Amino acid sequence: MRIRAPRRGALRVGCVRFILDFFAPLNETPVTHATLLVDCQDRTGLVAALSDFVFRNDGNIVDLDQHSEPDTGRFFMRLVWDTARFRLDRAGIRAALGVMAQAYDLRWRLHFADERPRLAVFATKAPHCLYDLLLAHSLGELAGDIAVVVANHPDLGPVAAHFDVPFVHIPAGDKAASEARQRAVLAEHGVTVAVLARYMQILSPAFVADWEHRIINIHHSFLPAFVGAKPYHQARERGVKIIGATAHYVTADLDQGPIIEQAVARVSHRDGVEDLQRKGRELERQVLTRAVRLHLQHRVLVHGNRTVVFDG
């Protein structure tokens, strides 16, 4: 039980510090945050242990959201703290969390606010989702950077150029060659998250496996309704009164991955397929950009085929 010794030691320090800091003013505009996502089987003391770890190292918790599922006994937590005066450096934090993770059998991810994720946006010809992401980025609405746009057609090059983002045209052609090229581009640009913005190609199972929970797709229906091709035609055919769009992580099973975000819009008999497509475009971009925002803020935890989204 390795955690015992550091814990007890730290607590002594903590108690001393407690006296000193008790009336210390809150650091009101922290410039540096760490976000910890934790996921494990629930047991008593998890919140206390993790919040105490932050406290006794002089971190101030600014946001904590924790949930235990009664039916599965699963524990999920998102903890954000101000690291401005934290005693441990990043390696130290990781080491300490590693020890606790072993003790408690935690799955965890740690993110620092100044280590901004780098995105690749994959597109084909439809521009609306790409514009929305690039605009959100340029308005400072995303906690990450769009490093490159990859497309299997050249049409959207000028859009990327307008926003000063590199554009790489990789024609579909030979599957293996394109994938190798894609992987090279992602590596070259330091990409950690791929966003499929109405990208009309299917990624290989190997690629999907390597990028598990790091590829976000937009499907133009309210999943699980209307999987597969031409969902607006399907919706028109079925006569639904509401259509939707779904952002999800890509898995080997098409349109079956964990859902991050969904939105809907009312339609009527007056809406032909073209109207559904237009209304759908509005939904697609909203939903995809929101899902990307949530992912970049480290608000999404995947458990099985479901997500826990600690949204603001």
Add this chain to the structure above:
Amino acid sequence: MRIRAPRRGALRVGCVRFILDFFAPLNETPVTHATLLVDCQDRTGLVAALSDFVFRNDGNIVDLDQHSEPDTGRFFMRLVWDTARFRLDRAGIRAALGVMAQAYDLRWRLHFADERPRLAVFATKAPHCLYDLLLAHSLGELAGDIAVVVANHPDLGPVAAHFDVPFVHIPAGDKAASEARQRAVLAEHGVTVAVLARYMQILSPAFVADWEHRIINIHHSFLPAFVGAKPYHQARERGVKIIGATAHYVTADLDQGPIIEQAVARVSHRDGVEDLQRKGRELERQVLTRAVRLHLQHRVLVHGNRTVVFDG
């Protein structure tokens, strides 16, 4: 072309009347309305012919909603007129419409505001949809009357009694016997519309066929997602971020009938199955009562497996 003669004749009358009535004040609170629903292949002159028919017989159109589907070439119309000073009696109107229907190959239905449809509500044990319908009725929100509540369990008897509506308990038991009893009850109460308010029995194909487009069911999911049993469990399992409810006409194919109305609500990872069921109950009653209201206002036309809903 039988329509020619009456049309021309009526127009002469119409022109005379035109002069006389030109500055006549609008009858502002008409107590008697007729609602005509029409559905046919589109051809020129339909609106003119029908509105002229109303006009030259001294009816005043108070609401007209017409739509032609570009892709199918199908024409749909809902026409409401004030019959306070109409020249033709009800039989005369039906006769005239019959002639026009033959000429134009129309499907049509005609309803008079004072001939209120009579409903049977079918229920089992869940009270929420039943309460909602009975309350809406007692508040004067429905253009029809709840004539009887039919249930395969006795539990909801006091609810019906509270609203002074007859309650008939028909245990599920022998299928043929219960159906015979149901048919007898509907006949006895002059019922023209059946509403399945979380009724947990399946109606026979013969019954469904006899009551085509006159049985309204509420399904507790956003169809076509989660057909069949336990949709909230399915929704929880799939991890959707939005749940829904769907009111539809019952057809021989379970959960496949023409959709009248749908609504949705956001859910999160914090919502267990019980929470989904609670949020769902709120949706189910809203959606079912709205669908019943639309049906009773003669706003719903069925074409194939889709509905045209001329909602206010």
Add this chain to the structure above:
Amino acid sequence: MRIRAPRRGALRVGCVRFILDFFAPLNETPVTHATLLVDCQDRTGLVAALSDFVFRNDGNIVDLDQHSEPDTGRFFMRLVWDTARFRLDRAGIRAALGVMAQAYDLRWRLHFADERPRLAVFATKAPHCLYDLLLAHSLGELAGDIAVVVANHPDLGPVAAHFDVPFVHIPAGDKAASEARQRAVLAEHGVTVAVLARYMQILSPAFVADWEHRIINIHHSFLPAFVGAKPYHQARERGVKIIGATAHYVTADLDQGPIIEQAVARVSHRDGVEDLQRKGRELERQVLTRAVRLHLQHRVLVHGNRTVVFDG
């Protein structure tokens, strides 16, 4: 009663044509439409007279939406017909409608689908609404053309350039001079509709009067809540759980003009003013673009300080 003679004459012709055309197939993809908007005190025969006018001149009505307000006795109608084989030319149609308008005391507007309205978008520095309009336009979603972008700052020039739309920078400075310049630009570009896309200047009463019901503004609140400056700050202060955006015609009274469209989004205590602004931007662009689309499709009638929106 001038209308009588042409009416009777036309009807004779109409009856002949009636026989000939009766089984003529519907012209399924009409390329030319006329849209008539009518607004008057209700009297009997209006729909019949107007639809008959279309019919006897060989027009086919493809969409008709009519509503009479019971409380005010006001009649509103939107009538769209296919003019492919219409007997009258545009001047002829206008002349005939002029006669009917006098007889019935109608207010009316007539629009032909190939006479596309030309828009000026007024902006300052915020790009989101401008992008949305330009993107909608480039996707063919608007029934009109963005002729020019006018801004009191140069910042958005590259956005207009990216979409190949002329950009005119008119610094705020001298009020009279800028307004004169604005009027000249609008005239030069044949503009008929002005859209204020988060334009941070107030137009003069004279300008507003000259462009009555032809200037569309987006206000970043759910009007009439939070009129005036800094509505997101006001919303945060009041602790509302839902924020909104409102598109309206500009009148002399700030934020008081007839409302065309509104939308809302949920917010929570976690949303600071910046979050409200971000969520608000998403609403503002949606609502403004929808309002512009509705206006360009000639779906909006103004009566007093309210609009009738015949939306699809």
Add this chain to the structure above:
Amino acid sequence: MRIRAPRRGALRVGCVRFILDFFAPLNETPVTHATLLVDCQDRTGLVAALSDFVFRNDGNIVDLDQHSEPDTGRFFMRLVWDTARFRLDRAGIRAALGVMAQAYDLRWRLHFADERPRLAVFATKAPHCLYDLLLAHSLGELAGDIAVVVANHPDLGPVAAHFDVPFVHIPAGDKAASEARQRAVLAEHGVTVAVLARYMQILSPAFVADWEHRIINIHHSFLPAFVGAKPYHQARERGVKIIGATAHYVTADLDQGPIIEQAVARVSHRDGVEDLQRKGRELERQVLTRAVRLHLQHRVLVHGNRTVVFDG
């Protein structure tokens, strides 16, 4: 610093327990919960101190939601723990929290799941909100009990009777006498929360002050739009495209209290005042019942004139 001694002592115990319990299974269906709401100026160590307090007394945290407002530096927390094996009894918990509250200058409230709040519903003649609350209660959807219905008219007596809830008719008449009677009824029934379900009387400032943040009202508009009388008439007059309803705590300023929940519905020009009222009734009951549910689950904290709602 009184908190130091118990803290250190408890921690020694905690460390021992830590070893013993480490792999103890989660108590999966805790029957007893405590909910702590805390509100104070933020300082470091708050979450650690409070979660550690729970941990070292053998409580298991099942839900924790914490938020610090960057702009005001205010800290809000809702902490739910399983008390099945808790070392302290209720008096002990309150004593310990009292000590911590002094040290940290906390505002706090503590609730035990088996101490169900008792509600009085105040009504006049409109039944819809009352039915909704009574039905929700009878379906087990509320974490509290409806102890009594108080009305200034006798009409709703049968509704209360149907749900087996005592009904007290207190005619409006003499203000002082009715208020005295109301206070007596609340005392007699052990009421801790009053819900105004379309209650058409104004409570006295003294009454409101005595029941601060314990009276929930439903206002039939989207506040702050349309304060005061006849909001649906106001909405119709202003021509809004969306209407709403707002549940809020009652304060001395009419319609100005802290907002708990809001919802909206689309309306169109076809909706007369009666339609707005009907759509509004659907909103009012939803919003009021949701607000009551949130309050009874101890999810609502008031700070100034705003609420923090930790909703599920």
